[in-house]
Amino acid sequence: MVESKREVLSSSEVVDPYVTALTQFDVAADHLGLNESMRQYLRNNQRELVVHLPLRMDDGSIEVFWACRVQHNWSRGPCKGGIRYHPDANLDEVRALAMWMSWKCSVANIPYGGGKGGIKVNHKKLSRHEAEGLARRYAVAISPVIGPDVDVPAPDVGTDAQTMAWIADAYSATQGRWTPAVITGKPISLGGTVGRDAATGSGIMYVVQEAARRRGLSPSSTTVAIQGFGNAGQWSARLLAGKGFQVVAVSDTSGGIHNGQGLDIEAAIAQKNNSGRVTDYPKADRITNEELLTLPVDILVPAAFENQITAANAPAVKAKIIAEAANGPTTPEADRMLNDSGVIIIPDILASAGGVVVSYFEWVQNRSGMYWDEKEVSNRLEQVMTRAFQEVAAVSEREKLTMREAALILGIRRVVEATELRGMRP
Ligand code: GLU
Secondary structure: OOOOOHHHOOOOOOOOHHHHHHHHHHHHHHHHOOOHHHHHHHHOOOEEEEEEEEEEOOOOOEEEEEEEEEEEEOOOOOEEEEEEEEOOOOHHHHHHHHHHHHHHHHHOOOOOEEEEEEEEOOHHHOOHHHHHHHHHHHHHHHHHHOEOOOEEEEEOOOOOHHHHHHHHHHHHHHHOOOOHHHOOOOOHHHOOOOOOOOHHHHHHHHHHHHHHHHHOOOHHHOEEEEEOOOHHHHHHHHHHHHOOOEEEEEEEOOEEEEOOOOOOHHHHHHHHHHHOOHHHOOOOEEEOHHHHHOOOOOEEEEOOOOOOEOOOOHHHOOOOEEEOOOOOOEOHHHHHHHHHOOOEEEOHHHHOOHHHHHHHHHHHHHHHOOOOOHHHHHHHHHHHHHHHHHHHHHHHHHOOOOHHHHHHHHHHHHHHHHHHHHOOOO
């Protein structure tokens, strides 16, 4: 359930995600009137650990993998954020993703700072034995800087519940005790929570419902296209279809499928799980990822990678609402163009927060030892997502800002407040 090979998606303009993150920050910092020292503090990451991991491969050779864990800011609590496996993983990308996690946790108002990890690896080429070895190596290498009160990793592109289980086990071995709260997104039998797998998609469903309601769109006459068919894309498709929305197109790295009458999402997911390619689904037309982004639909959900909606394709986007399930899918220039043409963009740091919110619920359950049922998880998630949406919408209306600007300002303002209250000293 992961996406890879982002280069075959529609990126035609090379934008460093860290430049995007810093540009967004600078605009919000100007609006908030932040002083120079606070700007410097928040533009940089508090800690960046780079490690090189030797791994014995099945053929007996040893390969060395580049990996890192970046902690952007811990003023509001332990750092939180996923671990990404990708052949193109690099420090600047992880820096951007860590900074976005700070704002995301703050917008959702959960008590965490932001962090992210990455390993430069094509995980699809690893055997299960090699994948386990790599996850354990990584856990031990970053063990000095993670922990339930320090930094709590989770899944991201290329990693899943099994990866989390290996990391939890290896980290626990370094501590001499079982420490499930060091990581979230674990299998349920190891202290994972019900609802974590679906969480990012559930969050997308809540914000899309809220945006559609405000725009006067009724689900049954509202069409949706989803780019990316990993965890976030599949669950968004399934849950939106479940609420009556017409999901007419989805895509993965093999390309896209389109059926104006609506796709059978369960069949498309089964197809993806079977052959690894959603494009093997029979009852639809084949389209490219580029075509998917510019389909005449009401709602577009980019659920793949950074830099997918660019200055080159933004003028052709026809959706009225974009709900960003991926982190950083829209470049700043494309963002400006879409805003000018009246498209409502529900930004990543709000729309994709469902995953980390349910991660927070998992961490709370691990620490209290009391486990919740599905209803409790989904009720609480709905509450958090709806409140966050309403708070961002209120700032946007009051201060005449886009939803993205409003979310950044709300998120950054809370981090600034916590930083000032704590002071910038040890
Ligand atoms: N990787 C997810 C994200 O980008 C979830 C992070 C988490 O649960 O800590 O939001």
